[in-house]
């Protein structure tokens with residue numbers, strides 16, 4: 001059975017051209033004019049693009065005394081409805097738990113996925129077992145990215161010595177370090193002070209995490225990664241201070257990538273000052289939403305290339321779950337949704353406004369991610385031989401975002417009421433049409449795990465450079481006799 005996508009304009013990270021796309025057994029087999037197949041998808045007036053890759057999700061994650069509400073079934077259904085065809089979730093060992101043990105739990109949950117997925121591994125504690133298991137996680141399981149939380153003190157946070165040890169290990173293994181960059185010690189101090197002064201509401205979450213805590217931690221992680229000789233990926237970059245650290249590091253030749261979220265690009269801190277407790281608490285996430293100055297910085301980073309990708313950090317909690325934090329903002333589960341909305345929100349606020357081009361849109365939602373995480377060109381490409389993970393985006397299709405019509409399991413949407421233009425006419429996951437003109441045709445269990453090899457070109461270049469410039473003894477001709 002073959003499928004042809006006919007009459008559309010192909011938009012990739014570097015090209016825009018008219019052609020049909022032929023798909024057989026889940027992969028692209030031909031691109032060109034006048035193709036035909038058993039099934040035809042009419043893409044007239046549409047852009048045919050690589051499906052989105054969301055590099056940062058937390059599906060059914062145990063966190064802050066509960067589990068995030070979207071699992072691999074509802075989460076990947078939401079993803080496909082919005083044009084995203086692959087998610088990368090974080091396998092999170094609890095303190096003392098082995099990495100393979102945690103992976104087993106994520107393997108069990110992910111069997112329900114509707115689209116392909118991969119995992120990042122989190123380093124939530126440090127010891128010989130973690131050091132040893134990292135090797136087989138990279139070599140046997142095909143996971144080359146390891147996240148370190150510099151915040152969530154007393155829970156997931158690791159200290160600088162642990163981070164440095166883990167980064168060095170990753171440099172040896174050809175992996176990539178990731179960080180949640182916030183100074184967890186300062187956040188803990190500020191939170192305790194705010195609570196003691198009677199600041200218990202959701203707005204205090206934002207007060208407890210000013211942009212300086214993120215800027216400091218981002219810069220610290222960059223310097224530690226540079227000393228360890230490992231490439232660094234900074235998740236959910238939300239502010240100018242963090243962006244500035246990334247921008248400066250990149251200009252100085254360091255291998256660093258920054259990942260803004262669609263929430264930080266389009267929603268601001270005024271949400272926390274809403275008089276309705278539920279409204280504000282539903283938007284509690286770390287880092288918190290910022291002001292317009294920070295948003296402009298993030299947009300400029302995407303336009304100039306100092307920031308590389310756009311994610312969601314999809315970690316959705318219901319209103320009831322958010323209410324665990326009534327009377328104490330530190331108990332509000334941190335996280336917001338966005339899987340269904342990332343692509344349409346970015347198209348609307350990025351492409352429709354002229355802030356980014358359609359090709360840049362493809363780069364930051366898909367191709368750059370596939371290249372950094374090392375699954376390109378199987379993913380993130382419209383090329384013969386690539387998986388047929390595609391979105392046929394209709395630039396004239398509009399909707400108003402509403403929890404009433406969303407795929408996510410939660411009872412609200414942080415983008416509620418936002419009008420978006422640029423929606424999938426079709427979304428294909430390895431050739432299977434999962435979204436057909438608004439109709440959900442997802443298949444639970446269709447998704448497969450995507451292995452990602454270590455030692456990317458960036459790893460090789462960085463380790464070559466580090467080796468070349470490493471400290472070595474000076475060769476001297478005349479060495480004086482030992483003094484008495």
Ligand SMILES: NC(=O)NCCC(=O)O
Pocket residue numbers: 058180236284285286287313315334335336
């Ligand atoms: N971001 C957030 O608030 N929740 C998800 C966990 C994390 O990435 O920090």
Ligand SMILES: [Zn+2]
Pocket residue numbers: 180235236286
């Ligand atoms: Zn985080």
Ligand SMILES: [Zn+2]
Pocket residue numbers: 056057058313315
């Ligand atoms: Zn996250």
